[in-house]
Amino acid sequence: MSPQVYEKKTQWQKRMEKIKEIWRLFRETKVGLMGIGILIFFVVMAAASFIPPRIDEMYIPLYGVDQDIFTVTPPSLQHLLGTDSLGRDVFSQLLEGAKWALLIGVTAAVCSVVLSTVVGLVSGYYGGVVDTLLQRTADVVMTLPGFPLIVIVGSLLRGISIWNIVVLISILGWPGASKVIRSQVLSLRERPFIESARVSGASSFRIVFRHIAPNILPLSFLYMTFGVTSAILAEASLSFIGLGDPTTVSWGMMLQWCYRSGFLFQAPFWVLPPGLCITLLALSFYLIGVGTEQIINPRLRKR
Amino acid sequence: MSMWRFIIRRSTEIVIIMFVIATLTFVLFRAMPSDPAGIMLDPMRTPEKVEIQRKLWGLDKSYTEQYFIFMKNLLHGEFGKSYHLGEGKDVYDIIKEKLPPTILLFTSTTIVAFSVGMYMGRLIAWRRGGKLEYGSTVVGMFCFSMPGFWIGLLIIWVFSFRLGLFPLGGMKTADLWMDEASVSIFLKALDILYHLFLPLTVGVIISFPGIMLMMKNVMLETLGEDYITTARAKGLPEKKIRDHHAARNVMLPMVTVFTLSLVGSLGGSMITETIFGWPGLGAEFLRAAMNYDYPVAQGAFIIMGALLLVAILITEILYAFLDPRVRY
Numbered sequence: 001m002s003p004q005v006y007e008k009k010t011q012w013q014k015r016m017e018k019i020k021e022i023w024r025l026f027r028e029t030k031v032g033l034m035g036i037g038i039l040i041f042f043v044v045m046a047a048a049s050f051i052p053p054r055i056d057e058m059y060i061p062l063y064g065v066d067q068d069i070f071t072v073t074p075p076s077l078q079h080l081l082g083t084d085s086l087g088r089d090v091f092s093q094l095l096e097g098a099k100w101a102l103l104i105g106v107t108a109a110v111c112s113v114v115l116s117t118v119v120g121l122v123s124g125y126y127g128g129v130v131d132t133l134l135q136r137t138a139d140v141v142m143t144l145p146g147f148p149l150i151v152i153v154g155s156l157l158r159g160i161s162i163w164n165i166v167v168l169i170s171i172l173g174w175p176g177a178s179k180v181i182r183s184q185v186l187s188l189r190e191r192p193f194i195e196s197a198r199v200s201g202a203s204s205f206r207i208v209f210r211h212i213a214p215n216i217l218p219l220s221f222l223y224m225t226f227g228v229t230s231a232i233l234a235e236a237s238l239s240f241i242g243l244g245d246p247t248t249v250s251w252g253m254m255l256q257w258c259y260r261s262g263f264l265f266q267a268p269f270w271v272l273p274p275g276l277c278i279t280l281l282a283l284s285f286y287l288i289g290v291g292t293e294q295i296i297n298p299r300l301r302k303r
Numbered sequence: 304m305s306m307w308r309f310i311i312r313r314s315t316e317i318v319i320i321m322f323v324i325a326t327l328t329f330v331l332f333r334a335m336p337s338d339p340a341g342i343m344l345d346p347m348r349t350p351e352k353v354e355i356q357r358k359l360w361g362l363d364k365s366y367t368e369q370y371f372i373f374m375k376n377l378l379h380g381e382f383g384k385s386y387h388l389g390e391g392k393d394v395y396d397i398i399k400e401k402l403p404p405t406i407l408l409f410t411s412t413t414i415v416a417f418s419v420g421m422y423m424g425r426l427i428a429w430r431r432g433g434k435l436e437y438g439s440t441v442v443g444m445f446c447f448s449m450p451g452f453w454i455g456l457l458i459i460w461v462f463s464f465r466l467g468l469f470p471l472g473g474m475k476t477a478d479l480w481m482d483e484a485s486v487s488i489f490l491k492a493l494d495i496l497y498h499l500f501l502p503l504t505v506g507v508i509i510s511f512p513g514i515m516l517m518m519k520n521v522m523l524e525t526l527g528e529d530y531i532t533t534a535r536a537k538g539l540p541e542k543k544i545r546d547h548h549a550a551r552n553v554m555l556p557m558v559t560v561f562t563l564s565l566v567g568s569l570g571g572s573m574i575t576e577t578i579f580g581w582p583g584l585g586a587e588f589l590r591a592a593m594n595y596d597y598p599v600a601q602g603a604f605i606i607m608g609a610l611l612l613v614a615i616l617i618t619e620i621l622y623a624f625l626d627p628r629v630r631y
Contacts, residue, residue: 139316140323142563143615145608147570148588152331152604155592176563229448236450237574242593255453264456265464275453282448290444293520300523 025295032291038284042098042277049095059089061096061249072267082269085261090254094273097251101281104166104235104250109227112170116178117213117220123178124185125208135182138175146172147234154243162245165238169231177223181216188212218296225289229282236278251278309623317612324608328601329373333366382602386595394602397587402606404474405583408499409572409610412506416568417561420511424518425553428526429545440519443512451509451571455578458505472580474498502579510568517560521553528552558622562615569611 026032052059058066066079069087073079081090123134150168154160160168188194189212197211238244239252240259251274258270294300354363364372376382382394423443427436446454463471470476476494525531526549534544573585580586584603591599 140320143320143566143612144324144327145566145569145604145611147567148573148604148607149327151573151589151592152328152600155595155600156331156597158595233448233450237452237570240450240452241574241577241589252450255456259456265460271453271456271460275450275457278453279445279449282450283444286444286448297524300520 022295026291029291029294031287032294035284035287035289035291038280039288042102042281042284045095045098046102049092049099052089052092052095059092061088061093062247064088064092072261072263072270074267075269081273082267084254084257084270085263090270090273093249093254094251094277096249097254097274097277098281100162100248100250101232101235101278104162105228105232105281105285108166108169108173108231108235109224111166112173112227112231113177113220113224115170116174116176116223117181117216119174120178120181121185121208121213121216124182125189125204125212131182135179138178141172142175144172147237150234150238151241151243154238160238160243160245162248165235165245166231169234173227173230177220177227180223181219184216184219185212188215218292222289222292222296225285225292228285229289232278232282232285251275306623310620313616313619317616321609321612325374325377325605326370328605329370332597332601333369377605382605383598385591385599386597394598397599398584398602398606401582401584401587401603402610404581405572405576405585405607406610407495408502408506408576408581408583409569409614411499412503412510412572413565413568413614415503416507416510417514417564419507420514421518421557423511424515425522425545425550427515428519428522431523439515443515446508447512447516449509451505452574452578454508455502455505455575458501459578462501469501470498472578474582498581502575502581505575505579506568506572509571510564513564513567514557514560518553518557521556522549525549525553554622555626558618562618565611565614565618569607 049061053061053064056064058064065087066083066089069079069083071083071087072085073083073087075082079089079091081094084090084093119134119138123131149172150160150165153164153168157164194207194211197207202211235244235250236252236255239250240256242256242260244250244253244256246253254274255271258264258267264271380395382398385392385394385397423439427439430436459471463469474495475491475498531544531548534548539548569585572583573589575581576583576586577589584607588600588603588607590596591603
């Protein structure tokens, strides 16, 4: 065994220990654990969304129609949550919605947080004109009426695809986190270990992405979880007002169909589940965020 | 003196952002693939007709020229004419009619949500670890994660449809306002309040938790500061430490949170207005955007952006009066 391999292994072990330590702290927060519990439930739901369409064609979420039913029916054995106004199965739509909500929420949040991390790092480390420019841009984006802006773009494009929504949410969502990350970078920059990296001849690029960035990652993760919550809610609102992607069965879309078809006050089995799912999934990421926050900021922990 | 400098500086920044919003609007509406002249005209249109219409709207001019005309019109309050409402109603009139209800709903929601959020946050940070903290944190997080339109629909369902306690929507009872002169102002105000109650409640439910949870966090961080320990050591009464030493220092970060939450609640209020049939600018904007009524959508968007910026400016100036640290 060469010494290099040995070296690698210890580093790997060190990382495992660190992860275990973080997990121990995370478990103690309880809220975070609860969030993960809810999240697992929805991941299972999303995974199960592939099953109903295989059982019978009428369970295809978007266009599968029960031949005997053409309208809203209350829950039955055949349709666990009843059918919608076109005779489509609400339960399989709900499962399909979980898949899209997770996909949209996580992608939008990851894109947005990558943007805010890079901007925060560059802005905080380089300072000067770059910093001023980036920060002024962040100020402007922050005060833009974001939701109306997405509505306008949607209207001008005459409907908007899921991926366009993701792009718009991430473009509008980065400034808040980037400000926090920037201030953290400002304080890290003055620490001795950065000084020694600079003295030993590391390039600025290496210092930023190799030495500062790892210390920023917990903060980025924190803002990502909060970002997922707001992305899920934003997508639901957009779909609800009718700007969603009509070829995608999302929970907001289900509520919109219900609202449009006028069955709002007659079909609780159709109105309640999608809304509850949006709430719980958004909540789960929020809870994970709160758990993370308590690890990062010990003052928030229980005395 | 420095107060005035602060106001002037912030106002300049706000004007610049307003300029950015207007420019962005111009670029968006011109860069998008839909040609307004093509949408408006009947399906039997001929290329000549489209050309005439384009000329009428000044679409044949160069973009720079169009931009200057656009800016000049904005400054004069000219937003063009609606494509849909009757025979091209003036956008300016629509905005004039729809803005007051929006301002009423938006400001009342903001004030109530912020007061409730601040009060609850302060309370639960102080009584940490108790049942109250646990309960309100859980409820707060749940409300925070709820889509506003969904809780709005449920509230209409329960309180208006099932129980019949409140009207299903709108801002006025038509019968009462039929004959304007005979009804006293007091009764009219009461009628509007009666209609305002449910949309206000929904707005508060979705915006107070964020403020409450943030207030709790900031408060908890402040309670760890040395000056709080000093105040305790001096033997000051708990209430005094909470309200005078801790809560006041918390206000500064909370102003930032507040201005940010304004941005969020403006988007939320559009949907609230729509489902409650509140005759406001937000609902009008959504209607126009969904029906491709671009002049109205454009005008409403710019005015809402301006409303937001004015609200932010007012908050900051009010706060700068109270806290000299803001003025640097």
